[in-house]
Amino acid sequence: MSAMQVSIRNDEVVLEGGLTVPGRWLRDHGDDPESLNPDTSQRKVDTFAINPEVTPASLAVADGWLQVDWSDGATTGHHLDRLIRVASAPRRPAVRETKGFTLDPSLELWSDPPPVRWFDAEVINDDGAWVEALDHLRRFGWVAFDGSELGDEPLMRLVARIGYPRRSIFGDVWNMTSGASEHLDSAYETVALDVHTDGTYSHDAPGTIVFAQQIKTGEGGDSVLVDAFAAARDFQQLDPDGADLLTRYAVRGHYIEPGVYLAAERPPLRVGPDGVLEQVSFNNYDRSAVLPEAELVDAVLDAYAGYRAVFSNPARAIRIPWQPGRLLVVDNWRCFHGRTEFTGDRSFRGCYTNHEDLEGAYRIAGLIPQV
Ligand SMILES: [Fe+2]
Numbered sequence: 001m002s003a004m005q006v007s008i009r010n011d012e013v014v015l016e017g018g019l020t021v022p023g024r025w026l027r028d029h030g031d032d033p034e035s036l037n038p039d040t041s042q043r044k045v046d047t048f049a050i051n052p053e054v055t056p057a058s059l060a061v062a063d064g065w066l067q068v069d070w071s072d073g074a075t076t077g078h079h080l081d082r083l084i085r086v087a088s089a090p091r092r093p094a095v096r097e098t099k100g101f102t103l104d105p106s107l108e109l110w111s112d113p114p115p116v117r118w119f120d121a122e123v124i125n126d127d128g129a130w131v132e133a134l135d136h137l138r139r140f141g142w143v144a145f146d147g148s149e150l151g152d153e154p155l156m157r158l159v160a161r162i163g164y165p166r167r168s169i170f171g172d173v174w175n176m177t178s179g180a181s182e183h184l185d186s187a188y189e190t191v192a193l194d195v196h197t198d199g200t201y202s203h204d205a206p207g208t209i210v211f212a213q214q215i216k217t218g219e220g221g222d223s224v225l226v227d228a229f230a231a232a233r234d235f236q237q238l239d240p241d242g243a244d245l246l247t248r249y250a251v252r253g254h255y256i257e258p259g260v261y262l263a264a265e266r267p268p269l270r271v272g273p274d275g276v277l278e279q280v281s282f283n284n285y286d287r288s289a290v291l292p293e294a295e296l297v298d299a300v301l302d303a304y305a306g307y308r309a310v311f312s313n314p315a316r317a318i319r320i321p322w323q324p325g326r327l328l329v330v331d332n333w334r335c336f337h338g339r340t341e342f343t344g345d346r347s348f349r350g351c352y353t354n355h356e357d358l359e360g361a362y363r364i365a366g367l368i369p370q371v
Contacts, residue, residue: 003061004080011055013068015080019087023056026068026083030076045076085369092273100236100244101269101277106368107334108139109230113318121148121327124158131365134161137358138367141334142225144320145327148212155212155349158327163357166206168199169260177215177347183257186285190343195226195311195336196283198352200253201262205281207355209330209337211348213322218344223320223328226336228280231311232269238310242303247271249300251281252288263288268307279333279355282308311336322346331358 007014011023028047030036035045051072060067066078103109117136123129124145137143148154152173159165165172170183178190186193199205211223236243252265265288270279292300310316319340320328330337333355362368 004066006059006061006066008056008059013056013059013066015084015087019084021083021087023070024050024052024054026056026078027054027070027072027074027076029078029086031079031082032075032077035076090274096271096273096275098275100240101232101247101271102275103229103233103277106139107141107229109233110140110227110318111230111234111316113316114140116144116318116320118144118146118326121145121154121325124148124154124161130161131367134361134365135367137162137329137331138362141227141229141331142318143329146325148325148327150212150214150324152349155210155327155351158212158329159210159351159353162208162210162329162361163353165351166354168202168206168352169255169262173349173351175347175349178342178345185255185257190341192341193338194284195224195317195338196285197228197281197336198283198332200251200281200283200286201255201264203264203266204354205279206332206352207358208353209332209350210353211328211330211350213324213326213346213348215345215347216322216324217346218342220340221322221342221346222340223322223330224338224340225318225320225330226311226316227334228282228311228336229277229334231307231316232277232280235307235310239303239306242299242306243269245296245299245303246307247277249292249296249303251304252290253281253283253286254288255286265290268304280336282311282336284308331355 004016006016013021013023013026015021027050028045030045035043037044055071056068057071058069061080064080066080066083068076068078070076119133123133133143155173176187197205198209232243246269247267250265250267252263255262266281268280268282269277270281272278359368363370
């Protein structure tokens, strides 16, 4: 294989194909052991001692490695494949100027719900089969298991695959039993619950919700899931201005009970710096009283109601019937969840986990690119 052609143009390094990398930036991003700790991937180079006028003096390529001698006398080394990946990605703007959002094309957006796929709970103990279940969670926003033993141990084995229990006002591993009002929250009642996001009152809403049913005697109480990303896409087609407003206008949520007063806010459609939809937040039960600017009142209320009209269409919802031994993981940043009315007794064990741990599990499993 011939070595990649690289060259210097002014203060930039030019890679094959015309990709340019600014010298001052490259001097700060070496992969050699003097620049980056090989054990921790933490930066060692003193970023703030780099002369802003630094320029590349000479280049050499061998074995997928770019060596750069610099005008300040330093030498850095760079993995060419990683550098090409970074240089090929869209350059990050200071402020997002694009309207609306795009969607990660590797996700399976569903507006016409697929049949519920039940994974055998045994796959939680199988490294190979587990990755398939994890990928189902990544692509669809939920994954369901059947045939589990009861109790906390199987729940904890599942949680360990995607992170660890996240402590909240509900504790770390919670018990949700009908009729037992441990908290003054609609989740503990028997009525139907509209689909919603958990933790709109948290600056960092739970990444996943994990449920494990322990007891069920009556009828009803199916979990109801909606793909909020697919609904956002469809709402954006119907009302691009309304969807764009929901990416910018922050809605506040709250959780209040004796001794607790939590509040946080973010746009219902939170978009990353690259314009890709990253997180949905919608919980009309927990929405706070915030008055929009006068000229925005109708636009905000119409956009909020317009998105809700799309995602609350029952034809979009998956219903997941419960029985003891079933487990469900819902990506709380991707899907809205609710439940149908029920009778009798039912009891769940469950917990929240963080979204960055889930994303880390995807990276480790090779399901999304590593940074
Ligand atoms: Fe909930």
